Amino acid sequence: MFYEAQRSGKLPSNNRIQWRSDSALNDRGNNGEDLTGGWYDAGDHVKFNFPMAASTTLLTWGLLEFKDAYNASAELDHMYDCIKWPLDYxxxxxxxxxxYYVQVGDGGQDHSYWGRPENMTMPRPAFMITQSSPGSDVAGETAATFAAGYLAFHNKST
Known part of the structure; x- marks a missing residue:
């Protein structure tokens, strides 16, 4: 449920965190791309793709290894929802x-704000990696996340 509390964007109807509502609905890229969704990082309101991808990879690997336990505890559907949220983002x-956009929000401004993400008003710049501004660490971790996500959803019914 921790990851559900970290959700950014338009929350789904099955949201189990009653005190959370929609937030950061205007997150956009430099050319107006829709960057809503994903998870906030470390209790603040910046979205950093490297830790988000790493967390998603780890959670997905756990699902692949221990799917029977998630099923036995009636948490399997919640786990698929959990990993689908950041994968979609x-x-x-x-x-x-x-x-590839790798961050939304400015850490300096964000760390000066002590409030709910639903009430944020500060600018939320977006940062990307490109051929001339590379970031192989975040690109590689995101590739790992997509590979793990493929395996999880490809084998969802088995």
């Missing part, structure tokens, strides 16, 4: 063959 961030 990370897909949105990959806006072209050589452009």
């Amino acid at each position: 990370l897909l949105k961030c990959h806006v072209s063959k050589y452009e």
